[in-house]
Amino acid sequence: MTIERRLFLRKAAAALAASPWLAGAAEDKATPVTVTHDMSAMPAHWTGKEQIGMLLYPGFTALDFVGPQYMFAGLMGATVHHFAKTMASVPSDTHLSISPTTTLAQCPAELDILFVPGGGEGTLAALRDEELLRFVAQRGASAKWVTSVCTGSLVLGAAGLLKGYKATSHWVARPLLTDVGAIPAEARVVQDRNRITGAGVSAGLDLGLRMVAMLRDQPYAETVQLLAEYAPEPPFNAGSPRTAPPAVKAMVDDMFKGFMAQGHSALARGEPTKDSTS
Amino acid sequence: MTIERRLFLRKAAAALAASPWLAGAAEDKATPVTVTHDMSAMPAHWTGKEQIGMLLYPGFTALDFVGPQYMFAGLMGATVHHFAKTMASVPSDTHLSISPTTTLAQCPAELDILFVPGGGEGTLAALRDEELLRFVAQRGASAKWVTSVCTGSLVLGAAGLLKGYKATSHWVARPLLTDVGAIPAEARVVQDRNRITGAGVSAGLDLGLRMVAMLRDQPYAETVQLLAEYAPEPPFNAGSPRTAPPAVKAMVDDMFKGFMAQGHSALARGEPTKDSTS
Numbered sequence: 001m002t003i004e005r006r007l008f009l010r011k012a013a014a015a016l017a018a019s020p021w022l023a024g025a026a027e028d029k030a031t032p033v034t035v036t037h038d039m040s041a042m043p044a045h046w047t048g049k050e051q052i053g054m055l056l057y058p059g060f061t062a063l064d065f066v067g068p069q070y071m072f073a074g075l076m077g078a079t080v081h082h083f084a085k086t087m088a089s090v091p092s093d094t095h096l097s098i099s100p101t102t103t104l105a106q107c108p109a110e111l112d113i114l115f116v117p118g119g120g121e122g123t124l125a126a127l128r129d130e131e132l133l134r135f136v137a138q139r140g141a142s143a144k145w146v147t148s149v150c151t152g153s154l155v156l157g158a159a160g161l162l163k164g165y166k167a168t169s170h171w172v173a174r175p176l177l178t179d180v181g182a183i184p185a186e187a188r189v190v191q192d193r194n195r196i197t198g199a200g201v202s203a204g205l206d207l208g209l210r211m212v213a214m215l216r217d218q219p220y221a222e223t224v225q226l227l228a229e230y231a232p233e234p235p236f237n238a239g240s241p242r243t244a245p246p247a248v249k250a251m252v253d254d255m256f257k258g259f260m261a262q263g264h265s266a267l268a269r270g271e272p273t274k275d276s277t278s
Numbered sequence: 279m280t281i282e283r284r285l286f287l288r289k290a291a292a293a294l295a296a297s298p299w300l301a302g303a304a305e306d307k308a309t310p311v312t313v314t315h316d317m318s319a320m321p322a323h324w325t326g327k328e329q330i331g332m333l334l335y336p337g338f339t340a341l342d343f344v345g346p347q348y349m350f351a352g353l354m355g356a357t358v359h360h361f362a363k364t365m366a367s368v369p370s371d372t373h374l375s376i377s378p379t380t381t382l383a384q385c386p387a388e389l390d391i392l393f394v395p396g397g398g399e400g401t402l403a404a405l406r407d408e409e410l411l412r413f414v415a416q417r418g419a420s421a422k423w424v425t426s427v428c429t430g431s432l433v434l435g436a437a438g439l440l441k442g443y444k445a446t447s448h449w450v451a452r453p454l455l456t457d458v459g460a461i462p463a464e465a466r467v468v469q470d471r472n473r474i475t476g477a478g479v480s481a482g483l484d485l486g487l488r489m490v491a492m493l494r495d496q497p498y499a500e501t502v503q504l505l506a507e508y509a510p511e512p513p514f515n516a517g518s519p520r521t522a523p524p525a526v527k528a529m530v531d532d533m534f535k536g537f538m539a540q541g542h543s544a545l546a547r548g549e550p551t552k553d554s555t556s
Contacts, residue, residue, distance in 0.1 A: 200507025229478025231517030239509030
């Protein structure tokens with residue numbers, strides 16, 4: 001279940017009219033909220049017109065992408081684009097294929113949000129893809145918000161978008177951020193000016209929900225959180241390298257030694273060469 | 279990032295050989311684990327051969343599907359099928375389209391796991407789709423594990439698979455479970471015999487990870503959890519109807535009054551008529 005806009009627009013007003021928190025929410029907003037008993041009443045700032053561009057590339061991690069996509073798609077009035085080099089469906093690293101809605105060439109020139117998911121070997125290939133990096137650099141230069149989850153931050157970095165910015169990544173890959181001049185920060189979601197990067201994979205839910213609160217308001221984000229029934233109960237306490245059993249952490253470190261070596265070498269190639277045609 | 283099987287198989291052995299927890303894990307297992315310094319050593323029970331069938335239908339919620347898919351895809355040796363009526367990509371309720379890997383007709387007859395995601399209006403249509411319900415009933419009758427997330431449990435119920443079973447669903451839709459003879463239970467993940475149902479949307483991550491632990495062992499599931507960096511930090515405490523601000527809960531209840539009415543009427547139609555050809 002998600003926000004079904006038609007339902008939402010039709011149904012929200014009654015509850016809104018009776019919502020004590022709206023006045024409170026309004027106080028924190030530039031946009032004033034008028035709560036009336038007119039059943040069509042709706043806070044103006046709850047509907048936006050964001051253009052959101054989410055990058056698909058072969059070998060991306062589907063959960064990196066779909067966590068934020070759920071949250072962004074709940075932004076009333078926003079348009080969410082899933083873009084890739086071609087319109088062919090793009091296979092993830094778990095062999096789940098998502099269909100693009102547009103191509104790099106057709107993606108809106110001015111994005112409110114540029115989002116890049118992470119992955120493993122597919123992300124290493126993206127770090128060596130001049131055409132892709134030029135596109136990310138170009139859209140990232142004008143996007144209001146430049147965002148990523150997991151190793152997607154390495155793609156932003158390889159495009160030259162994180163130089164001098166605090167950023168995070170999947171915990172395994174975080175040391176690679178220094179290769180692109182970023183300042184690695186250890187947090188679930190890291191914001192530095194208009195760069196917002198998330199930690200590994202599942203951090204996309206937290207990143208997406210924070211952005212919904214930022215782009216609308218807290219009550220709106222709480223509504224999306226309740227629709228997602230996002231009250232997580234991980235069965236184990238192994239989700240962070242600080243809490244995982246040492247042998248589990250050691251195994252994962254070992255699994256990704258090859259990834260780290262290839263990551264350092266890919267990032268040593270430097271930023272994409274400027275191309276006035278892009 | 280996810281378990282990259284090639285990497286994992288190549289890299290895990292060294293860490294495994296040095297893993298104190300394996301002995302401990304072995305004690306809890308029927309399958310004995312031999313830890314040697316042979317670099318090809320790997321606990322036998324870490325590789326399975328499950329056939330996992332995950333249903334795609336128009337209007338499903340992509341996050342319901344992709345959370346468990348990430349976890350299931352991490353099961354070494356398992357084959358994960360994404361099946362739908364046809365091979366055309368299937369649009370979710372957030373307009374994210376996923377390509378099936380097979381059709382209902384081609385889906386393996388004997389599944390280890392049958393999984394059904396939820397949705398909103400698309401799920402209401404599925405509850406009235408005789409062909410789909412017959413298929414779910416037929417595969418569910420022989421599957422080792424019959425599972426769902428969110429309103430996917432209503433589809434299992436409409437197929438007659440939850441009669442007399444404790445089950446859960448999205449909190450909004452949970453009361454509909456009595457319409458199919460299930461016993462609504464309030465928990466993140468509910469297991470009753472071989473039926474395992476999850477709460478709304480994001481509960482799929484918890485359901486998937488629990489199943490990984492069940493099908494492999496805890497250290498294996500902890501490895502998957504660490505790869506997913508699943509140490510969630512929801513920015514607000516609104517993910518459950520028990521903790522959300524009352525006005526937020528009231529608004530969501532109001533948004534889905536139409537869904538509940540249509541759900542009751544769809545489920546009043548009873549189970550699909552048996553069809554020996556399916």
